Amino acid sequence: MEKRNLLFVIPSLSAGGGEKSLVNLLSQIDFTQYDVDLFMLNHDGLFMDFIPTDVRVLPLPETYQLFSKNITKAVKELLMKGKLSLAYNRVIFTLKNKYKKNVSTREQYTWRHLEKSLGRLEKNYDVAIGFLEKTSTYFCVDKVNAAKKIGWVHIDYDKLGMDPKFDIRYFQRLNNIVTVSEECANIFKNRFPSEKNKVEIVYNIVSPTMIHKMAVQDSRDLYNKNNNEIIILSIGRLHFQKGFELAIEACKILVDKGYNIKWNIIGEGEERKKLESIIKLNKLEDHFNLLGLKANPYPYLKQADIYAQTSRFEGKSIAIDEAKILNKPIIVTNFSTAKDQITNGIDGVIAEMNSNSVAEHIEKLIQDEGLRKKLINNLSQLKLGTEGEINKLYGIFSGLDI
Incomplete structure (x- = not known):
């Protein structure tokens, strides 16, 4: 049987529950059935050493490496390379980050400037997974060719102050939306009733x-x-x-x-x-x-x-x-x-x-x-391991009813 190609997208593995959850998930993947790529915007972080050796970490595009330098260096080097539009977007990206008070809406509204520095991935995937809210999902939708696309919501959606009008355009283009608990699923369904049939619950994997x-x-x-x-x-x-x-x-x-x-x-x-x-x-x-x-x-x-x-x-x-x-x-x-x-x-x-x-x-x-x-x-006396949750995910990958 031919292996399926999976892509996971996450901004970094610097720290955090979502990041640890991904590392735990990757450690449970059956690599005899799946080839796994991982795309991150930052290759430094607490959990980098925990990535299984079978996972291929994709390189960062040169344009993004330039874009992500501090504002002065980034603009100077982009202009020297004749990338005027990208230099302009780097300036606007900085201004919006500076003046938008809410961290979540800041990440949403700066995406259209950040994404200019990121090309579309060349490889075609069977399944692409945006493993965190916001940037991971946006990248998965806008920059990846995949037969199936999945978004992952690790939080009570209503509490971070995100703009649902921005996100709905992305959720509509996903095949499934995974949440990590019943309550998170209910909150998400109430906020986005048109997408409720896409919602699946997969608990964080702990061993x-x-x-x-x-x-x-x-x-x-x-x-x-x-x-x-x-x-x-x-x-x-x-x-x-x-x-x-x-x-x-x-x-x-x-x-x-x-x-x-x-x-x-x-x-x-x-x-x-x-x-x-x-x-x-x-x-x-x-x-x-x-x-x-x-x-x-x-x-x-x-x-x-x-x-x-x-x-x-x-x-x-x-x-x-x-x-x-x-x-x-x-x-x-x-x-x-x-x-x-x-x-x-x-x-x-x-x-x-x-x-x-x-x-x-x-x-x-x-x-x-x-x-x-x-x-x-x-x-x-509790049975607390959730390693079996990986089987739910395989079912979602395959399009089976869970």
Whole structure:
């Protein structure tokens, strides 16, 4: 049987749940049946080393390499090469990025300038997958020849502030739209009723075997834990979506009550300076740490006492699934898809989306040993691997009913 040609598109593998989800998915692909290409706009990133060797990373076009330099160099070099139109689009791209406040609409409205630097891929694919919202999907639709095109929505669509009028033109040209949870699917169908018959649900692929193996790769005391110190861990991009200022405020409440806690965040992002200033303002330098990115976060997760997710919105959080696999007491805020992942009081606790409620639920986890043991015991009995989700995807590739 002849192999099928697949293309996955993602801006980068720098960090993030969607990026980790793609790496996990690629590790499960049957390469005896599929030839897999990967197109990215940035070849640096935390997860680059995790790309399977069977995956071919496509080179970046020279025009895009010029376009993506800083504005002065880009315009100068494009003009020297006689690419006047592209130099003009580089200037407009910069201006729109500067003056559009919402990050999501900025990415939408700058696409028509960015895409001028990207030629159409020459190869014909059986299936092309835009693995994240916005640019990945736009590239898949505008720049790829494929018999079947799939878009992937990892989030609660309504929460990022995207312009649905911009996206509908792209969703109409896709064969399928994959979401990562029932709630995400319902939100998407309500927003785009004309496209609801295209929607499929494929859960993020997580492998307990891999996570347990990686969790014991570093046995050092990663937190320099003091006697009776309670270690709380959160994982996520330093972004408004993750609500980390709620975590800092909750930490302050607990410290003021006399709790000996150290709250750590693994992740990086545009809110680092803002969060550092809030930490300093609250004199929490000894209690709240921004650890940056970690290629292997699992030893940190294994050594934590509590996992906390203070998000304003999520699709389906991979970090929560990973904390479940390592049997951590989990607290999450009541974002729209929280109940897709946590049954309150059974495999975690759900707080309201404010710092007082978060602090109150953490305090309960600290004080109530019986509750902690109950959560840990319940988690230890769950079957949490989702490697089988790859079969759903094969079905979508083939056009079968799932």
